[in-house]
Amino acid sequence: xxxxxxxxxxxxxxxxxxxxxxxxxxxxxxxxxxxxxxxxxxxxxxxxxxxxxxxxxxxxxxxxxxxxxxxxxxxxxxxxxxxxxxxxxxxxxxxxxxxxxxxxxxxxxxxxxxxxxxxxxxxxxxxxxx
Numbered sequence: 857x858x859x860x861x862x863x864x865x866x867x868x869x870x871x872x873x874x875x876x877x878x879x880x881x882x883x884x885x886x887x888x889x890x891x892x893x894x895x896x897x898x899x900x901x902x903x904x905x906x907x908x909x910x911x912x913x914x915x916x917x918x919x920x921x922x923x924x925x926x927x928x929x930x931x932x933x934x935x936x937x938x939x940x941x942x943x944x945x946x947x948x949x950x951x952x953x954x955x956x957x958x959x960x961x962x963x964x965x966x967x968x969x970x971x972x973x974x975x976x977x978x979x980x981x982x983x984x985x986x
Contacts, residue, residue, distance in 0.1 A: 912960040
């Protein structure tokens, strides 16, 4: 029970991306264990990997929507000043998107390396949907 309370307290201060994975891990780890088994670690890593793949997909979808909206704004700009301001805003948004996607890709690469170290390349075949 103390472990669950600590996890809930920790989840309150962590970014929302980590909360789901943290709570799933707490539910999976048996309180009789002081340390998780290798299998439990693999399940946790795979869960985090799935979360980050979902974040990556959501970010790309969001960027596609934002880009088309900005293109429409640029196309319908009434003067050159507003058109240039919109172009600059779109460039800023693209830079922010690229940074976010790069961060997600780096986390996915790290998780891939960790799962490969634990299971070898077999995990990619077993979970081909990833």
